[in-house]
Structure formats: C-alpha cells, structure tokens
Amino acid sequence: MDLSCTSDGTSERRLYIGNIDQRISEATLIRLFSPYGKIESEDFLWHTRGPKRGEPRGFAFIQYSTKEEARLAKEKMHGRIACGRPLVVRLACEKLLVEAAVDSSKSTGEANKSAFSGNTSRQLSRTAKVAAIKNKLKALEEDDSSISKKQKQQQ
Incomplete structure (x- = not known):
C-alpha cells in the first residue's frame, strides 16, 4: 500500500467523502460536488451483506479531472453541513495516511497521533x-x- 499522495496523478485528484447521511443519494452527491470541476468517476459504497445489505456505507470517492479541482472541492466542501451532518472531505491518499496512523497508534501507543x-x-x-x-x-x-x-x- 503506497501512502504517498504523489505516487501517481490520480491520487491527488481523488477525494474521500465521509460522514454522508443515509438520505444522500449518488445523484445528490454528484450534484453537490460538480460545481468545483469535472467529475471523472464516483464510487458510492454500499453494504453488500449482513443486515444493512443494500444501504449506503456512509462514504464515497470522487475523482476530478485535475488536482486543482479536487483541492478546491476539498477546501469548499470539508465541514459543509449536508442533511444535518458535516461532510469529511480529504484527498483519498490522506484518508489512507490517517487510517495507517490510527492502526499504528493502536499497536504502538501514542505514535503518529500528533501528526493528525x-x-x-x-x-x-x-x-x-x-x-x-x-x-x-x-x-x-x-x-x-x-x-x-x-x-x-x-x-
């Protein structure tokens, strides 16, 4: 797993969107993020098994055509309230870094917590x-x- 945000061009154009309310659909999400640039792809994640099968998982990924568009969308949409919940918007590679730090801190105590x-x-x-x-x-x-x-x- 490459944790750098500069390994290829797509990692700087792909956004992680978290804390998505269950009432927000794929179309609504695209409508919310399209003013900031051309969306090349969108991955809206769903539960595939278990009691929540078919329900949204509460996060998605959106990829823009340029890294400038992605950064603008991140800047404008992070913390914006949608259906009563603040959206969490990061570069997708930043999400990997945060998860790696959380996993690392669970196994090594306080390591990497201050960075985030x-x-x-x-x-x-x-x-x-x-x-x-x-x-x-x-x-x-x-x-x-x-x-x-x-x-x-x-x-």
Whole structure:
C-alpha cells in the first residue's frame, strides 16, 4: 500500500467523502460536488451483506479531472453541513495516511497521533476519551474514600 499522495496523478485528484447521511443519494452527491470541476468517476459504497445489505456505507470517492479541482472541492466542501451532518472531505491518499496512523497508534501507543491532531472529529473523540477517563478516576477515588471511611468506622 503506497501512502504517498504523489505516487501517481490520480491520487491527488481523488477525494474521500465521509460522514454522508443515509438520505444522500449518488445523484445528490454528484450534484453537490460538480460545481468545483469535472467529475471523472464516483464510487458510492454500499453494504453488500449482513443486515444493512443494500444501504449506503456512509462514504464515497470522487475523482476530478485535475488536482486543482479536487483541492478546491476539498477546501469548499470539508465541514459543509449536508442533511444535518458535516461532510469529511480529504484527498483519498490522506484518508489512507490517517487510517495507517490510527492502526499504528493502536499497536504502538501514542505514535503518529500528533501528526493528525488537526482532525476535528479525532480531537472530539480524544477529548471525550480523556473526559471519560477523568470521570472514571474520580469515581474510583470516591469509592476508595468511602471504603476507607467504612473501615475506620468498623475499627
């Protein structure tokens, strides 16, 4: 798997679009992205098996004819609200880099996390995790103090 964005011409023209609401169709997605350039191809992904078979998977890929068009679309559409959800738009090769970093950080701890700290959804989930850990520690401390109080009362 080549993780560089410059390995061929198509990687800089292909966008990953994520966080797509279930109500957005392929035609709507094309309509949303066509003002920024000529779309050469579009891959709208569907569940192929299981209980969600036939339903959209929530992400797609769009390839433009030039890298300038792709960058413009990324700039204009990233974070834009569509059916109440902010779209996540990246160069497809950036998506691979983020996934590789997440996989790597799962196996090696904190490695590579700082390189992707600009990702808002990742920041929110990290913040939520930190808050959950703090709440758990607080609850444990309260349990410890109540246990020690009971032990003192029994003595």
